[in-house]
Amino acid sequence: MGRADARLSLRGSIAARLAVGYGLLLAATVAAVSLVFYLGTVGVFERAIDNQITAIATRMAQAWHSQGSQALRHEIDLQLNDSIDSDVEIVGLVDDRGRVMAGNIPRWKKPLPASGELAFATIERDGAPVSVRLVALPLNDGSRLLVGRDLRELDAIRSVIERALAASAAVSVLLAFIGALVFRRSLEARLGRIRRTAARIAGGDMSSRIAVQGDDEFARLGTDINRMLDRIESLMEGVRHVSNSIAHDLRTPLGRVRNRLDRALQASADPQALVGDARLAIEDIDGLISLFDKLLQIAAAEAGMRTRSFESLDLGEIARDMVELYEAAAEEQGVTLRYVGSAAVHVPGDRHLLANALASLIDNAIKYARAGQYVDIDVRQAETGVVVSVRDYGPGVPEADLQKVTERFYRVDQSRHLPGNGLGLSIVTAIAQLHAAAFRLRNAGPGLEASIVFPGA
Structure with missing residues (x-):
């Protein structure tokens, strides 16, 4: 079972497959280099021998055709006695019966090679039998001119080269095997750190991160995974915060509703008081329904469920409608709404969602603006795209809270005395992301400016 499991583990291991591929690639490379080296050495020698044989045969054939048999015999004697490669040259004249009439070859007993073609033979x-390379040229009188070369030196060179290549191939295979093992262990070590970190996170240690070393693919992968883990940890922290906030925001109104219903069940309850308690209980329940509606809005926006209803919209028109809608509520707070934007700026989007986002920003600005001041609503075309912004002239937001106010249920007023549930800016953020826009907050000094920046079209 142990060996079978090991084989299955190797088959299913990408590290093992890569290591085997690396070894095969190295072996193929060594084989290709060896072939090139062999052809570049032995092949060159063979071509040089063939060229030399062809040149000698051509010269002697010309002597035969121009001056006859006596001139050919003279050329054969000169060739064999010029002290140049005399020990390896083979030159001879053979009659039609195989008898040697001139030259240094023994009696030819075998069939002669095809006329004019270089061939290997043994004489x-x-x-002792010797391997030779030769060519046979037919002459007019029926005889044959044989010109060749003893290949013992070439065979010795070939043997040395083949042994050297065989030894180098064996060393290369060994090095490829060792390199494949090192490669596999290095790869498994890098992957092992990622797996161990994943195991610790699966065990509940959300603070674990992958140690990043260098700037290779694994380092970039580790950086991406660490960034993902940071995001997951942030989301889980947000879930815990949302759970605590929901419990807090539900506990108080539900407690009031219970107390009022408890008073309604008392026999001595005043009918008018019952009506008042019922009305207040309904208001609390409506507030809870509104809370869950906002949560559903955020979930729907984040899920991208409304993108099919996108159309080209005039943001300026929507902003002016929202100014008109909230103008009366602003006047009750002693705040003046002002539209300072462009005449017509179009973006693709969902009219209802964008109106909700603007409504949340305007409602938030009215809530924190001071009496006698303004709230400016602006829609403009900028270099970065289309910008819709709402600015109040109130106290602004502490810098420490500026990046947190878009989190669900987060409120600068931790005592929760002011009305609201901390979901308004979360809804705006989700709607902006659905429209591929960016939601930005900045302290304008005085006041807070909230902007939705749509990408340029």
Whole structure:
């Protein structure tokens, strides 16, 4: 079972497959280099021998055709006695019966090679069979001119080269095997750190991160995974915060509703008081329904469920409608709404969602603006895209809270005395993301400016 499991583990291991691929690639590379080296050495020698044989045969054939048999015999004697490669040259004149009439070859007993073609053959020299390379040229009188070369030196060179290549191939295979093992262990070590970190996170240690070393693919992968883990940890922290906030925001109104219903069940309850308690209980329940509606709005926006209803919209028109809608509520707070934007700026989007986002920003600005001041609503075309902004001239937001106010249920007023549930800016953020826009907050000094920046079209 142990060996079978090991084989299955190797088959299913990407590290093992990569290591085997690396080894095969190295072996193929060594084989290709060896072939090139062999052809570049032995092949060159063979071509040089063929060229030399062809040149000698051509010269002697010309001597035969121009001056006859006596001139050919003279050329054969000169060739064999010029002290240049005389020990390896083979030159001879053979009649139609195979008898040697001139030259240094023994009696030819085998069929002659095809006329004019270079061929390998075996002859006896010094009492031993020798491999030769030769060509046979037919002459007019029926005889044949044989020109060749003893290949013992070439065979010795070939043997040395083949042994050297075989030894280098064996060393290369060994090095490829060792390199594949090192490669596999290095790869498994890098992957092992990622797996161990994942195991610790699966065990509940959300603070674990992958140690990043260098700037290779694994380092970039580790950086991406760490960034993902940071996001997951942030989301889980947000879930815990949302759970605590929901419990807090539900506990108080539900407690009031219970107390009022408890009073309604008392026999001595005043009918008018019952009506008042019922009205207040309904208001609390409506507030809870509104809370869950906002949560559903955020979930729907984040899920991208409304993108099919996108159309080209005039943001300026929507902003002016919202100013008109909230103008009366602003006057009750002693705040003046002002539209300072462009005449017509179009973006693709969902009219209802964008109106909700603007409504949340305007309602938030009215809530924190001071009496006698303004709230400016602006829609303009900027270099970065289309910008819709709402600015109040109130106290602004502490810098420490500026990046947190878009989190669900987060409120600068931790005592929760002011009306609201901390979901308004979360809804705006989700709607902006659905429209591929960016939601930005900045302290304008005085006041807070909230902007939705749509990408340029």
